[in-house]
Amino acid sequence: MIKFDNVTKIYADSTVAIRDISFEVAEGTTTVLVGPSGCGKTTTMKLVNRLEDPTEGAVYYDGTNTQEIGVTELRRDIGYVIQEIGLFNHMTVGENVATVPKLKGWDDGQIDDRVDKLLELMALSPEEYRDQYPRELSGGQRQRVGVARALAADPDVLLMDEPFGALDPITRADLQDEFLEIQAEINTTILFVTHSIDEALKMGDKIVIFDVGELVQYDTPRNILENPNSEFVRDFVGEDITLKKLSLINVDEIMRPTNVIEDTTDQDSKTAVTNGGEVMHHLAPGDSLKSALSTFVESDIQSLPVVEDEETIGVIDRDEIYEIYNGG
Amino acid sequence: MSELYTLVEGGQYLIENFDEFLTLLREHIILVLVSELAAITVAVPLGVIAVRYNRLKSSILSVGNVAQTIPTLAVIALAFPIFGLGFNSAVIALFVYALLPILTNTIAGLEQVDENTIEAAEGMGMTKWEVLRKIQLPMALPVIFAGIRTSVVITVGTAYLAFFIGGGGLGVWVISGINLFNTPQILAGAIPGALLAITLDSVFAFIEHQIGGEGHHDQSIATG
Numbered sequence: 061m062i063k064f065d066n067v068t069k070i071y072a073d074s075t076v077a078i079r080d081i082s083f084e085v086a087e088g089t090t091t092v093l094v095g096p097s098g099c100g101k102t103t104t105m106k107l108v109n110r111l112e113d114p115t116e117g118a119v120y121y122d123g124t125n126t127q128e129i130g131v132t133e134l135r136r137d138i139g140y141v142i143q144e145i146g147l148f149n150h151m152t153v154g155e156n157v158a159t160v161p162k163l164k165g166w167d168d169g170q171i172d173d174r175v176d177k178l179l180e181l182m183a184l185s186p187e188e189y190r191d192q193y194p195r196e197l198s199g200g201q202r203q204r205v206g207v208a209r210a211l212a213a214d215p216d217v218l219l220m221d222e223p224f225g226a227l228d229p230i231t232r233a234d235l236q237d238e239f240l241e242i243q244a245e246i247n248t249t250i251l252f253v254t255h256s257i258d259e260a261l262k263m264g265d266k267i268v269i270f271d272v273g274e275l276v277q278y279d280t281p282r283n284i285l286e287n288p289n290s291e292f293v294r295d296f297v298g299e300d301i302t303l304k305k306l307s308l309i310n311v312d313e314i315m316r317p318t319n320v321i322e323d324t325t326d327q328d329s330k331t332a333v334t335n336g337g338e339v340m341h342h343l344a345p346g347d348s349l350k351s352a353l354s355t356f357v358e359s360d361i362q363s364l365p366v367v368e369d370e371e372t373i374g375v376i377d378r379d380e381i382y383e384i385y386n387g388g
Numbered sequence: 389m390s391e392l393y394t395l396v397e398g399g400q401y402l403i404e405n406f407d408e409f410l411t412l413l414r415e416h417i418i419l420v421l422v423s424e425l426a427a428i429t430v431a432v433p434l435g436v437i438a439v440r441y442n443r444l445k446s447s448i449l450s451v452g453n454v455a456q457t458i459p460t461l462a463v464i465a466l467a468f469p470i471f472g473l474g475f476n477s478a479v480i481a482l483f484v485y486a487l488l489p490i491l492t493n494t495i496a497g498l499e500q501v502d503e504n505t506i507e508a509a510e511g512m513g514m515t516k517w518e519v520l521r522k523i524q525l526p527m528a529l530p531v532i533f534a535g536i537r538t539s540v541v542i543t544v545g546t547a548y549l550a551f552f553i554g555g556g557g558l559g560v561w562v563i564s565g566i567n568l569f570n571t572p573q574i575l576a577g578a579i580p581g582a583l584l585a586i587t588l589d590s591v592f593a594f595i596e597h598q599i600g601g602e603g604h605h606d607q608s609i610a611t612g
């Protein structure tokens with residue numbers, strides 16, 4: 061969907077922002093650009109929607125060189141969440157979200173429906189937030205509006221430049237989780253920028269690691285953890301590689317499914333969850349192995365049930381996690 | 389006590405010559421109105437051009453500044469050989485004076501718009517013109533409006549000098565009053581002008597608050 065072909069960007073003051081970069085973002089996937097501050101991440105992003113043009117090489121959008129696509133048309137098809145959010149403070153939340161649909165000339169009814177739908181998607185009740193001004197919102201809420209605005213015209217591609225960077229860790233983790241769910245639903249092609257390797261590992265199908273202006277490794281999260289190709293990547297990934305790897309794998313990927321009979325009166329599955337009114341230890345299919353490991357340590361039990369909608373759907377043994385842990 | 393007496397005399401003068409007063413007041417207001425409208429029409433686009441084409445900014449600003457430093461009487465003296473005695477010359481002179489506050493505030497207002505906001509707008513596919521119309525101008529509006537307010541208050545004062553080139557207005561009473569040592573006449577011309585300036589200032593302050601602080605305003609209500 062997006063392809064960088066030996067792209068070099070040198071600014072007018074002869075700063076070399078990126079040099080000879082090549083990578084691709086496949087349709088419907090999330091690719092995360094990660095690297096230290098000033099390494100050229102924002103520049104790379106701006107090369108996609110032509111806020112900047114390459115000095116050498118070419119950027120392709122859906123197979124066409126972006127230089128051959130009209131700037132306005134290109135930008136209206138690409139959702140863009142900038143690092144500083146950049147909400148329009150003189151407009152209400154609803155008007156902010158409606159910006160691109162209005163530019164594209166949708167009719168009013170259609171725009172109103174879309175605005176409400178997106179606010180709901182971003183967990184902002186339309187009745188409450190539609191007519192508020194950005195100043196009245198918290199940082200997390202503003203960021204949600206920024207994402208809703210970028211998604212408003214149903215873009216084929218979404219660019220997100222450190223969208224959760226300015227948030228406190230808890231709000232950030234919440235938004236990351238929510239966004240992963242939203243991404244599964246909308247299936248947009250996403251280019252995501254962050255300086256946090258943890259966020260990159262969590263959000264990305266593919267990760268592009270930048271050193272100053274240079275692409276160092278372009279790989280899946282798992283490969284980056286298992287086969288870092290340089291000292292730089294090893295340092296960047298940092299400590300706790302095994303734990304990071306466990307956080308990439310979900311419980312439902314390794315559990316042994318139990319044959320659940322479609323029977324709502326099945327008492328066995330209920331007793332797995334509650335025992336004399338007390339909630340017993342159990343796992344959810346979407347939990348990472350990292351959090352599963354911590355549940356094992358807390359409970360000191362050999363195997364735990366995996367529960368979804370109060371039904372036991374599988375079992376996982378502590379040793380299986382240890383095997384992955386020790387297996388490198 | 390004698391001051392108070394003079395004030396009463398001024399009031400008497402005004403009442404006795406009320407028809408003439410209304411004519412002069414109307415002339416005064418029309419002078420202010422016409423020259424302000426002309427100044428807004430010229431200064432706002434000029435400010436936009438100055439911000440848009442940064443190279444022109446210093447020249448545009450220095451023209452504005454120079455205009456401001458020429459004494460009003462000199463402008464009037466310059467205007468009347470060209471435009472003759474009367475209303476037109478007076479309006480031209482007032483217009484020159486009204487320009488600068490609007491121009492500087494238009495430039496300041498447009499420049500203070502957050503660069504990231506503009507970048508977000510461009511990134512969403514707004515053309516330069518759309519960014520100006522939908523983002524920069526609305527966001528700069530309170531500041532531009534403050535410039536217009538300053539300009540109007542100044543012009544109400546400057547308009548007294550229109551008398552010198554036969555432009556009419558309340559200056560007729562004040563300046564001929566000075567020549568004739570007629571203090572009641574001076575007061576009858578000066579005080580309504582001051583009241584006019586204060587009234588316009590308050591009206592503009594009110595409007596400025598309405599357009600400026602929507603976000604702030606709601607918030608202050610919300611947080612009590």
Ligand SMILES: Nc1ncnc2c1ncn2[C@@H]1O[C@H](COP(=O)(O)OP(=O)(O)O)[C@@H](O)[C@H]1O
Nearest residue numbers: 071073075077096097098099100101102103104
């Ligand atoms: N408009 C510009 N003109 C000149 N240099 C720039 C410009 N924008 C960014 N740079 C420089 O290019 C490099 C990369 O910047 P950027 O892409 O913003 O990095 P990142 O987003 O990774 O922090 C930095 O050295 C930065 O100072």
Ligand SMILES: [Mg+2]
Nearest residue numbers: 101102103143
């Ligand atoms: Mg950046």
